[in-house]
Amino acid sequence: MAEPATLTLAEGVELGHALVARLAARHGIRVLFVKGPLAVAAGARPPRPSSDVDVLCEPGGLDRLGPALVSLGWRHRAPDVSVHHLEHAAGYLFEHSEHFIHDSWPCDLDVHFSFPGFLAPPGEVFEALWRRRTSQSLAGVEVATCDLLGHAAVVALHALRDPRRPRSLDDLRHLESVLGARLDDPGLAELTRLAEDTGAAETLRPLLDLVGAPAPLHSTTDRNALAQWEFRISHGDVPATAWLLELRAAPWRRRVAVVRRAVLLPTAELMGQHVGARPTWWMLGRLQAQRWLRALPAMPRAVALVWRETRRSRGG
Amino acid sequence: MAADDREDAWHRSADVAWVGDGERVVVLDLGDPTAARPQLMEGPAAAIWRAVDGVRDTDGVVSAVAAAAGLATEEVADDVAGFLEQLCAQGLLERGPATCP
Numbered sequence: 279m280a281e282p283a284t285l286t287l288a289e290g291v292e293l294g295h296a297l298v299a300r301l302a303a304r305h306g307i308r309v310l311f312v313k314g315p316l317a318v319a320a321g322a323r324p325p326r327p328s329s330d331v332d333v334l335c336e337p338g339g340l341d342r343l344g345p346a347l348v349s350l351g352w353r354h355r356a357p358d359v360s361v362h363h364l365e366h367a368a369g370y371l372f373e374h375s376e377h378f379i380h381d382s383w384p385c386d387l388d389v390h391f392s393f394p395g396f397l398a399p400p401g402e403v404f405e406a407l408w409r410r411r412t413s414q415s416l417a418g419v420e421v422a423t424c425d426l427l428g429h430a431a432v433v434a435l436h437a438l439r440d441p442r443r444p445r446s447l448d449d450l451r452h453l454e455s456v457l458g459a460r461l462d463d464p465g466l467a468e469l470t471r472l473a474e475d476t477g478a479a480e481t482l483r484p485l486l487d488l489v490g491a492p493a494p495l496h497s498t499t500d501r502n503a504l505a506q507w508e509f510r511i512s513h514g515d516v517p518a519t520a521w522l523l524e525l526r527a528a529p530w531r532r533r534v535a536v537v538r539r540a541v542l543l544p545t546a547e548l549m550g551q552h553v554g555a556r557p558t559w560w561m562l563g564r565l566q567a568q569r570w571l572r573a574l575p576a577m578p579r580a581v582a583l584v585w586r587e588t589r590r591s592r593g594g
Numbered sequence: 595m596a597a598d599d600r601e602d603a604w605h606r607s608a609d610v611a612w613v614g615d616g617e618r619v620v621v622l623d624l625g626d627p628t629a630a631r632p633q634l635m636e637g638p639a640a641a642i643w644r645a646v647d648g649v650r651d652t653d654g655v656v657s658a659v660a661a662a663a664g665l666a667t668e669e670v671a672d673d674v675a676g677f678l679e680q681l682c683a684q685g686l687l688e689r690g691p692a693t694c695p
Contacts, residue, residue, distance in 0.1 A: 281633065281634050282631060282632070282633060282634065283620045283632040283634035284634075285620060285632055288613075289613045289614070289620050292611075292613045293611050293613060293620065293622045293632060296611030296622065296624060297611070297622065297624065297627060297630060300609075300611075300624040300627055301627050304627065350628060350630070382631075382632075417612060417613050418606065418610065418611050418612050418613075419611045419624070
């Protein structure tokens with residue numbers, strides 16, 4: 279009467295949480311589930327379907343959880359992501375996780391090793407969120423997740439990465455309404471303290487102002503990291519800026535390799551961004567050309583932005 | 595004896611994750627994550643799974659399933675009891691006081 283199931287997306291997301299929670303526990307890895315249905319359950323996000331499982335690992339946890347997932351048949355969505363090789367431009371990117379997919383599962387597993395906008399070291403961020411963790415039943419299994427304030431910080435930072443997007447505006451309005459109704463003065467002070475503890479006193483400032491939380495007293499934020507966050511928010515939609523930043527800062531002997539990788543993305547990475555497409559010569563050429571067509575018109579603006587940013591970072 | 599202390603009550607294994615409502619239930623046995631494969635239960639199987647609540651014994655599950663289907667208990671009793679035993683053998687259900695909430 280029971281047979282192998284073809285999962286719907288909603289089923290996959292819920293069961294995926296349970297699977298990762300159990301696997302992490304088995305390997306002694308502390309994980310916190312963020313975003314998705316648990317943020318909705320906490321009241322920190324408006325209800326909407328999720329397409330992946332988002333989990334934040336304690337530092338070093340991904341090194342063990344990744345292979346454990348691979349042993350279950352999960353694989354990296356892109357085996358080798360070029361931007362992970364950027365040494366100088368890494369701080370400008372929102373690369374913060376590894377994506378796993380499985381032929382029998384409809385959802386991605388998005389395993390975070392940090393979360394953009396929390397500018398404190400990842401270990402401090404994880405501990406600050408872990409201290410406030412709570413437990414929630416999902417698919418009949420108890421999983422560790424953030425409390426309302428932790429979820430609110432994560433949802434807000436995610437929205438603030440692209441604050442002009444309609445979904446971001448919805449999320450921020452939702453947080454304003456929920457936090458305004460649920461938090462008293464001590465609660466608002468706690469939100470500010472969480473922002474301070476995670477190096478997000480400045481990056482979360484729009485949320486703190488929105489809900490009337492007290493202004494942070496201690497902003498230990500790394501000024502350069504904050505400038506990089508602001509650059510990414512303002513100009514992250516301009517193609518090729520990360521590659522140009524890397525090129526500008528890289529020693530001459532590495533520049534040829536940077537240009538080569540920027541212009542011709544490796545096949546595996548290209549196809550990882552287009553799962554299901556057949557890697558024929560025609561398809562590869564078309565996908566590479568699409569990248570060039572996106573980047574070329576933006577090049578003058580990207581060059582100007584990178585020139586200005588380089589001057590700033592050098593104290594000019 | 596309190597209802598939830600019943601020695602013969604059925605409950606879901608603490609190692610099982612499951613989702614679903616109505617006619618469709620999907621279960622995932624996490625006892626050994628390396629062997630975990632989602633399994634589908636539809637129709638009567640889903641009804642039986644959902645009737646297991648940690649309190650009902652076999653007769654209780656039979657009554658609940660029969661009532662939900664609008665049938666007499668005698669009509670479903672053998673099938674329900676057999677399926678409960680089958681799920682127990684697979685490690686998806688356990689009988690007796692639950693060890694987890």
